[in-house]
Amino acid sequence: MSVTVRWVLAQPELSLRLRGGASGLDRDIEFAITTELSDPSPWLSGGELLLTTGLGAPSAVDGYRDYLRRLFDAGVAAVGFGVGLTHSEIPEALIAAADETGLPLLEVPLPTPFAAVTKRVMDCLAEQRYDALLRASRAQPRMTRAVVQGGARAIVRELAVATDATVLLFDRRGRLLERHPTNVDGETVTEVSDLIDSVSEAASSIVAQAHSGHSMTVQRIGLGTSLHGCLAVVSPKPLGSVDQVLLGHANSLLALDFEKPVRLRAAQNQLNSQILGLLLSEGIDLEPAREQLAPAADDRGFVRALAGVCPSSGDAEAVASSIASAMNEAGRPLFLRRTEGRMTVLLRGTDDVAFARTLLAGAGESVRRSARIGLSGPLPVERFAEAIDQAQLAASAAGAGAAPLEFSALTGSALLTFDSTRQVLRSVADTMITPLADHDRDHGTELVASLRAFLEANGHWESAANVLGVHRHTLRSRIAKIESLLDCRLDVARVRAELLLAIIASQA
Structure with a gap:
């Protein structure tokens, strides 16, 4: 966050006047500090508006030149010289030295306290920080929604808008996948691509200056040892802290977006391997298939089965669709089988009748009124077949449109258990x-x-x-x-x- 020297001079309540170093009016001020040291440069970090009455400044012409040169080399943005105390006016030699170095020299009149200058600068910087944090707090949820609704392209667009910069997304082979704005010139793309190629893959972040003077910031996208590509931001000046946070957030979202198909492929490959093993097994060992049911169980490894019987295949399809939607909203894996007017689904052992009823909420009222639903007792996942038998028996004895009937409540149907x-x-x-x-x-x-x-x-x-x-x-x-x-x-x-x-x- 910064303000320019030009902005400080434009504040009428401060009554500041430029006396030298006009070529540096666009220098950025990041802090305001008061000092009377003859050489404060060892304690400066750059970007300061240094306020002084000249008490410790040298008096000789060469001394003024060396004084301002040390401040300029330390990165000071401008010098505010207070008149009316140590000096009735700014020495001409100091003004000449300011013009020579290009370091802005501002005259601070006696009625203007240094504290007023400091407060005005710091208040403006605080407002900028607040606005930046507010911008980030609004941009991050938009990016998160973007990854769900529009994938990588939407994330690139949101990052470009939030940082007011050009954003480029490359895959791991250096091919350009997405850009925003879309009319990015080929020279910029080539320059960023060359920068990525010139740096080792071990470097997770790269910052360089383009031929145009713009700043190029590149971050590699990946999780662990998996590298998916690079995300680049080209901006008129280096990214600030908030922009860096937004870049990191976008990088994380893109990594997750890239990893999603990888995880799906890995899961599908595992399933394919297990099916191949079943087909090649002479004894038809079903253990690999049973292992696929583990995500359906609760923390103890228990499952319950829910079975439904409907008068028609269409009603059963409506119930199955409602169950699938509710399980998806709950972030649960779905293990459901439907045949004609019947369906069976595996639930966690801790799921109760109330949860089972929520699964049916999406089906129409007429469908719910005709469906008979049974719920097994909680059993270890390896006994899932027994749980399904219990649920089907409970469903056969349940009332149409009634609450799901638990197997343990099969009063009046004891004969059916034999x-x-x-x-x-x-x-x-x-x-x-x-x-x-x-x-x-x-x-x-x-x-x-x-x-x-x-x-x-x-x-x-x-x-x-x-x-x-x-x-x-x-x-x-x-x-x-x-x-x-x-x-x-x-x-x-x-x-x-x-x-x-x-x-x-x-x-x-």
């Missing part, structure tokens, strides 16, 4: 339910769903019709058709119980 009983019920289902399912498939009807809704509503027409979203007369017509196809009477409690268990078993 394989022998389930085999008997599935035999009944093959005899009684399969004809209805075939009729639904061939004629586009919904007899199986209507029968289950009717049975679960204990024969209450209005409740069952509401679950299905149809009129009760439509439901009566469907039940009559079912009785005709199955040659049975649904007003017999034993028949209703047997059919309900058969439906649940067939959908488990």
Whole structure:
């Protein structure tokens, strides 16, 4: 951050007057300091507006010349000479020396305290620093959004706008990938490219001056030992501290953007290798495939399975899409399989019913009202198949549109937990339910769903019709058709119980 000598002279409340060194009016002032030392140069860092009454300055002509030359060599931006105390006016020899060296010499009148000059300069520098920090705080989020929305091109554009400079992005082979503004002249591109080629890859940052006098700042982009390219900023003068921060932020974002496809390729390569191993394995060792499920587990290595049963493939697709979207928003890896009207997804062992319900929020209300969702208990990831069986059994016993049913809450479905009983019920289902399912498939009807809704509503027409979203007369017509196809009477409690268990078993 700096102000020019010209700016300081333009402040009317200071009443400063230029007495010598007019060629240096555009020199930058970065600090204001007061000293009466005869040679303060050892304690100066450059960019100072040095204020003095001349108490320690030499009196001879050669002494004035040496005094200003030492200050000029130390990088002092300008000298403010206070009159009315040690000297009633600035010595002519000092003015001549200022013109000779090109170091601006300002006359500070007696009514103007050095503190007022210092305060005015430092206040302006503080305002610049605040504006720069504010600019950086606004630019960094824009860069972060840019990497998501527009990738490398958007980052280059945001950095160029934020630093008011030309930005160039090269790949690791030195090819120009992006530029902003787009009308950068070929000479600038060539000069930056030559600079990159001339410096060892071990140098992470390079600063040089172009033939035009502009500053060229280059940073290599990479993570660890991986080098992806170079990011260059060409500006009228060297980058300030805030601009350096913005450059570093852009560099980090670009490194992540470059690394993203690398990570994806690495993951795909690992998966490809494991699949190849499975295909070549005579014993079909499934351990490599099971290892792929590790990211689905919680910190203890436990998973839960969520299973869903829907009346149609379209409804199942809507539920699967809602689950995929919610898992993506939660930053979770997705392990989901859908077949016709069913889907299965692996969750963390710590996920509960409330989380399972959030996964379904994106599906339409009518879809949620018809879906039956089951949730297994938490099991070690290597027992994922058992978890899926539990979830599917819970889903088969869950109510349509009800909250996800946990396997541990299968009250009223204990018979289904025994394989022998389930085999008997599935035999009944093959005899009684399969004809209805075939009729639904061939004629586009919904007899199986209507029968289950009717049975679960204990024969209450209005409740069952509401679950299905149809009129009760439509439901009566469907039940009559079912009785005709199955040659049975649904007003017999034993028949209703047997059919309900058969439906649940067939959908488990």
